[in-house]
Amino acid sequence: xxxxxxxxxxxxPAPSSASSSAAVAEVNAWLASLAAEAGGPxxxxxxxxxxxxxxxxxxxxxxxxxGVAYLRALASASQARxxxxxxxxxxxxxxxxxxxxxxxxxxxxxxxAGLARDALPPxxxxxxxxxxxxANLLAIRDxxxxxxxxxxxxxxxxxxxxxxxxxxxxxxxxxxLDYTRKAINKLTELKKxxxxxxxxxxxxxxxxxxxxxxxxxxxxxxxxQYILQVSNYKAMLNRVGYxxxxxxxxxxxxxxxxKDLERKTKPIADTLRSYQDLPPDKAxxxxxxxxxxxxxAAAEKYLEDVLQSALTTTxx
Numbered sequence: 001x002x003x004x005x006x007x008x009x010x011x012x013p014a015p016s017s018a019s020s021s022a023a024v025a026e027v028n029a030w031l032a033s034l035a036a037e038a039g040g041p042x043x044x045x046x047x048x049x050x051x052x053x054x055x056x057x058x059x060x061x062x063x064x065x066x067g068v069a070y071l072r073a074l075a076s077a078s079q080a081r082x083x084x085x086x087x088x089x090x091x092x093x094x095x096x097x098x099x100x101x102x103x104x105x106x107x108x109x110x111x112x113a114g115l116a117r118d119a120l121p122p123x124x125x126x127x128x129x130x131x132x133x134x135a136n137l138l139a140i141r142d143x144x145x146x147x148x149x150x151x152x153x154x155x156x157x158x159x160x161x162x163x164x165x166x167x168x169x170x171x172x173x174x175x176x177l178d179y180t181r182k183a184i185n186k187l188t189e190l191k192k193x194x195x196x197x198x199x200x201x202x203x204x205x206x207x208x209x210x211x212x213x214x215x216x217x218x219x220x221x222x223x224x225q226y227i228l229q230v231s232n233y234k235a236m237l238n239r240v241g242y243x244x245x246x247x248x249x250x251x252x253x254x255x256x257x258x259k260d261l262e263r264k265t266k267p268i269a270d271t272l273r274s275y276q277d278l279p280p281d282k283a284x285x286x287x288x289x290x291x292x293x294x295x296x297a298a299a300e301k302y303l304e305d306v307l308q309s310a311l312t313t314t315x316x
Contacts, residue, residue, distance in 0.1 A: 023072045024063060030075035 134140075138151035 020065065020068065023068050027068060027071045027075055030071075030078070 138148070138155065140147045140151055
């Protein structure tokens, strides 16, 4: 086919003018042979009407070079195939003649031995048909014992291969069955886990929703509390005269000023705190001072007595 395709390539260069007439004649001859083989007037009927068939299939008076080249390649491929087919047909005819001759000799030998097909009893005919069926099954073309032995050995080998393949397939199917069983068990476990996870998720969602509802109620109460506190703080800021102009810097300056005032007023506050025990009246204050003086004198006298008694005890 590839060789014919190369011959049938339309891009093949056109023949030169020197060989164009020969190519046209070759193509016309090939067309005439086709007409003769097709059973036209120029076929088996004789040579008298051949001119009309050739004129009908001829290239004409002015064929194109490319058309001539294409038809010439087609004619070459057709003739090559016809020669190959003729050789194969001749070989097949020779083989058929050999088979017919062999069949005639076998038929004659069987008739001489009284084993003709028509003369065989039914059991023998059935056995012969069985042998023929076995021969056809084993692709045997003769009656030699060696052919049966070779065919039997081949059949045994194929049987061994089939058994080996069957054992292999059996092992593979067994492994696949085990794998499928394990997969089914794993799938069952996964389904159980999925069901458990679904129940856990549902329970967790219920608990989480209850927790969220509790937190939402608490946050709602906190929100109301914070709103109330903000309102109170705004009212307090309005009462103390807070304005947006009082920013953080101003508050820091006021705090520093407060600390400075506290530092300056602390000595005065300490001095005033020492006079808090005095009565507010001058006369009462003088009496209190005299009372303190007496208490002081009594304390000094008691201290002297204690010292004197201590000295006396030591001298003894």
